Amino acid sequence: MAVDKITSMPYAGWIEPWDERQIVLSTRLRLARNINGRPFPNRLTDAEAEAVAKEVIAALPEDRQWHVLHMSELLQAEKGVLLEKHLASRELLQQQAGRALAVNDEQTLAVMINEEDHLRMQAILPGLQPEEGWRQISLLDDQLAARLDIAYDQRLGFLTACPSNLGTGLRVSVMVHLPALAMTGKLDAIFRRLPQAGLTVRGVYGEGSQSQSGLYQISNQITLGHSEDDIIAQLRQLVEAIIAQEVQAREWLRRNKGLQLADAVGRAVGVLANAHLLAGREAMEQISLVRLGVAMGLCRRISYREVNLLMVSCRSALLQASAQKELTTEERDALRADMARKYFGGGDAV
Amino acid sequence: MAVDKITSMPYAGWIEPWDERQIVLSTRLRLARNINGRPFPNRLTDAEAEAVAKEVIAALPEDRQWHVLHMSELLQAEKGVLLEKHLASRELLQQQAGRALAVNDEQTLAVMINEEDHLRMQAILPGLQPEEGWRQISLLDDQLAARLDIAYDQRLGFLTACPSNLGTGLRVSVMVHLPALAMTGKLDAIFRRLPQAGLTVRGVYGEGSQSQSGLYQISNQITLGHSEDDIIAQLRQLVEAIIAQEVQAREWLRRNKGLQLADAVGRAVGVLANAHLLAGREAMEQISLVRLGVAMGLCRRISYREVNLLMVSCRSALLQASAQKELTTEERDALRADMARKYFGGGDAV
Numbered sequence: 001m002a003v004d005k006i007t008s009m010p011y012a013g014w015i016e017p018w019d020e021r022q023i024v025l026s027t028r029l030r031l032a033r034n035i036n037g038r039p040f041p042n043r044l045t046d047a048e049a050e051a052v053a054k055e056v057i058a059a060l061p062e063d064r065q066w067h068v069l070h071m072s073e074l075l076q077a078e079k080g081v082l083l084e085k086h087l088a089s090r091e092l093l094q095q096q097a098g099r100a101l102a103v104n105d106e107q108t109l110a111v112m113i114n115e116e117d118h119l120r121m122q123a124i125l126p127g128l129q130p131e132e133g134w135r136q137i138s139l140l141d142d143q144l145a146a147r148l149d150i151a152y153d154q155r156l157g158f159l160t161a162c163p164s165n166l167g168t169g170l171r172v173s174v175m176v177h178l179p180a181l182a183m184t185g186k187l188d189a190i191f192r193r194l195p196q197a198g199l200t201v202r203g204v205y206g207e208g209s210q211s212q213s214g215l216y217q218i219s220n221q222i223t224l225g226h227s228e229d230d231i232i233a234q235l236r237q238l239v240e241a242i243i244a245q246e247v248q249a250r251e252w253l254r255r256n257k258g259l260q261l262a263d264a265v266g267r268a269v270g271v272l273a274n275a276h277l278l279a280g281r282e283a284m285e286q287i288s289l290v291r292l293g294v295a296m297g298l299c300r301r302i303s304y305r306e307v308n309l310l311m312v313s314c315r316s317a318l319l320q321a322s323a324q325k326e327l328t329t330e331e332r333d334a335l336r337a338d339m340a341r342k343y344f345g346g347g348d349a350v
Numbered sequence: 351m352a353v354d355k356i357t358s359m360p361y362a363g364w365i366e367p368w369d370e371r372q373i374v375l376s377t378r379l380r381l382a383r384n385i386n387g388r389p390f391p392n393r394l395t396d397a398e399a400e401a402v403a404k405e406v407i408a409a410l411p412e413d414r415q416w417h418v419l420h421m422s423e424l425l426q427a428e429k430g431v432l433l434e435k436h437l438a439s440r441e442l443l444q445q446q447a448g449r450a451l452a453v454n455d456e457q458t459l460a461v462m463i464n465e466e467d468h469l470r471m472q473a474i475l476p477g478l479q480p481e482e483g484w485r486q487i488s489l490l491d492d493q494l495a496a497r498l499d500i501a502y503d504q505r506l507g508f509l510t511a512c513p514s515n516l517g518t519g520l521r522v523s524v525m526v527h528l529p530a531l532a533m534t535g536k537l538d539a540i541f542r543r544l545p546q547a548g549l550t551v552r553g554v555y556g557e558g559s560q561s562q563s564g565l566y567q568i569s570n571q572i573t574l575g576h577s578e579d580d581i582i583a584q585l586r587q588l589v590e591a592i593i594a595q596e597v598q599a600r601e602w603l604r605r606n607k608g609l610q611l612a613d614a615v616g617r618a619v620g621v622l623a624n625a626h627l628l629a630g631r632e633a634m635e636q637i638s639l640v641r642l643g644v645a646m647g648l649c650r651r652i653s654y655r656e657v658n659l660l661m662v663s664c665r666s667a668l669l670q671a672s673a674q675k676e677l678t679t680e681e682r683d684a685l686r687a688d689m690a691r692k693y694f695g696g697g698d699a700v
Contacts (some may be wrong), residue, residue: 259684263626270620276613334609 022295022304023243024128025175025215028086029137032160032169033119036149040161041114049098049114056113057102059147061140064104071099080317086124091115109140116161117169119144128239130172130232138228157224167224172235175204176242179214179292180249190242191216197238198222212281213311214288218242250296265293269301272310273344277330278337283314301344310343372645372654373593374478375525375565378436379487382510382519383469386499390511391464399448403463407452409497410461411490414454421449430667436474441465459490466511467519469494478589480522480582488578507574517574522585525554526592529564529642530599540592541566547588548572562631563661564638568592600646615643619651622660623694627680628687633664651694660693 034040038052053070060066069082071093082088088101092115100113112120121144123137144150151159157167165171181187191201200221203211218239220231253261268289272278278286291307293299302310312318319335320327327335384390388402403420410416419432421443432438438451442465450463462470471494473487494500501509507517515521531537541551550571553561568589570581603611618639622628628636641657643649652660662668669685670677677685 259626259680263687266624266626267621270622270624271617272620274616274620274623276609276616330609337613 022291022308023177023246024239025126025177025308027125027127027129027133028173028175029123029130029133030171030173031119031121031137031141032117032158032165032171033121033141033144033148034151034159034161035118036151038118041116041118042161044098044114046097051098052118053098053100053113055148056111056119056144057100059144060102060111061143063143064109066102066104069101069103071101072096077317077321081321084315084317085312087122088112089115089120109136111140111144117165119148128174128236128243130174130236133172134170134228134232163224165223168226168228168231170223170228170231171219172232173217173219174235174239176216176218176239176246177214177288177291178216178242178246179288180253181242181246182211182214184249184252186245186249190245194218194238195221197234198226199235199238212288213284214292250292254296261292261296262298264289265296265298269293269299269344272340273301274341275337276341277333278314278340279329279333280314280316280336283336283340284311287311287314306343310340313339372641373527373596374589375476375527375658377475377477377479377483378523378525379473379480379483380521380523381469381471381487381491382467382508382515382521383471383491383494383498384501384509384511385468386501388468391466391468392511394448394464396447399464401448402468403448403450405498406461406463406469406494407450409494410452411493413493414459416452416454419451419453421451422446427667427671431671434665434667435662437472438462439465439470459486461490461494467515469498478524478586478593480524480586483522484520484578484582513574514571515573518576518578518581520573520578520581521569522582523567523569524585524589526566526568526589526596527564527638527641528566528592528596529638530603531592531596532561532564534599534602536595536599540595544568544588545571547584548576549585549588562638563634564642600642604646611642611646612648614639615646615648619643619649619694622690623651625687625690627683628664628690629679629683630664630666630686633686633690634661637661637664656693660690663689 035052035055038044038048041049044052057068071079074082079088079093082101083090083093085107087103087107087110089112092099092101092112095114098114102111102113103109108124110122112122121137121140123133123140125133125136153159158169160166160169178187181190194201198221199218201216201218204213204215204217218235220235223231268286272283272286272290287307287310290299290302291311294302294304294307314336316332319332319339323331323335385402385405388394388398391399394402407418424443429438429443432451433440433443435457437453437457437460439462442449442451442462445464448464452461452463453459458474460472462472471487471490473483473490475483475486503509508519510516510519528537531540544551548571549568551566551568554563554565554567568585570585573581618636622633622636622640637657637660640649640652641661644652644654644657664686666682669682669689673681673685
């Protein structure tokens, strides 16, 4: 079992800074595919599900090293990490028989087996790279399709369990950090226009469209009636427009609220570098401010790479997994604070 | 005019740490005296008040260097500093003709002239030193009485404008830092028992009995019917009992809330060392926590002397006076934050 390797590393496909501004942290692409002549996973018996899993695992291409994790063999803590790392969905993790996850060694490609569809392939890349992501995931798709009989209809395209995935079966998501637009109250207006363009948004590390982390996931809503290239081009165009607005908002803050900005960033550094108890929600808020500070040259004590790593490492499941035992909330908050202090070179002497 | 020297220095008689625990910051003694045959100050004409002031100033003993500040010649900013430093009362500062303040070079002795009484002498000493304070203030009293005809009644003692000061005319106050008793919610019960012992309490840098700074002023209420030695002995006894309770509360916190304490102290250090805007109220709260941290060995980045100095320097009037111009609230908060960061060795790079 390679589960340790997958769950103990905070790597989530977007730790390495991709571009200077780091407004887009990562691009994720997901393809939904099903095998001809088999019921969709929610109608499979345990034995049938296991047979599908066996077939898919056998079809994984040999040009990569795959780690196959069977849901029935995972600890709760390990499942939490897979969820936080966006490698597996809650739906997959809640099931057992024939439910599995194949991850390549670099954790940039993953195949969920018997989630809503027989196959859910995923590629994660740093920065805004939907075209390169599409190249990678369609190569994997071609390799699997060469060995599996994939359900395809001339009129509807790829068949999926849920009609919302019909057609291309392609979902492209980008994770964007928009703290300046959030601070200046411009986010709601921008987000309200996304559905018209066939896009949807949700807060990351938060509830609903709220986000403690200033991070948002923007995805295409529509998979049917558009080519993959169209979906990718439209998403890129809209995300680039949002990036430009975030850059503008940062400049506005610098010119008009320089002192308040320096204060907010400074206080966030102060708390992360000195707290001994840090709840997850607060950690995300403070890290988001520090990340903005790094972007704006206001914070030289930590690099982008470190702030990305800290953001991922602070998440509860990863902390829980690193402790190797069940933690109380206070123990987890203490562990999170210890880790944050280390990132800022702080020890016990404050 | 020596006003600059008096108003520009944050020295307030208790900056130098007196003992290891620093629970008592300072002891202040005040004697109220009046000159025979002159109406009390609130009944004096301007000319009479000026004559009294002249007489008192001429009677100041030559063994010390006195700086005499006339209220009519002070700027508003300077008055604010005198108030914050407990060298003059609001009542004195609001008046003009014949109202003056004499302060010795070390700012340990002061004489308010024509406040509520013709003379209000004051001695300020670091730590719990009511006996030494009494020695110093009664020496000054003797020196002045040798040159002035002080109003004294065999039965009532020293005559004063307000009956509450009759008798000894002695008010002894100690400034105590009780953050652990405040945190553990024990303060109210302790303070409720003080009036029975003839003592009164008020929060310093706060409103009413609340205190943002964890600092409280404990004073004797009764001046009549007790000897000076009795007043001093009783105050010492009660203050020592409160010190013991604060020490106990600190030990309780260390044993039972060690993590929460380290967290609170750490966050306070983090904010003071990194904020760029700091309101007076928040500064006092954070400094109080840091002061507790210093006392408990949880904070090695700042010394008692520095934390005392920071506490005094952060006050609005002193900041205002140091800026040499009228400041907006934001400018003052920025100046306060700049100063706090310097104390923690921080610059603009956070």
